Amino acid sequence: MSHLFYGVAYYDEYMPEDRLAKDIALMRETGINVVRIAESTWNAGA
Numbered sequence: 001m002s003h004l005f006y007g008v009a010y011y012d013e014y015m016p017e018d019r020l021a022k023d024i025a026l027m028r029e030t031g032i033n034v035v036r037i038a039e040s041t042w043n044a045g046a
Contacts, residue, residue, distance in 0.1 A: 007034030013041070 008027065012020060027035065 005034045006032055007036065008032055009036045009039060011040060012037060 010023065010027075012023075015023070
């Protein structure tokens with residue numbers, strides 16, 4: 001494998017909307033290259 005994945009689970013539905021840009025900037029600054037989102041919405045239709 002030539003590329004290391006470094007990621008987070010990000011629950012934007014629980015964060016204030018105006019925080020998203022700052023959080024993305026912090027993720028980029030720390031080298032995060034994978035983000036899992038919308039995990040808590042998978043069961044929303046059940």
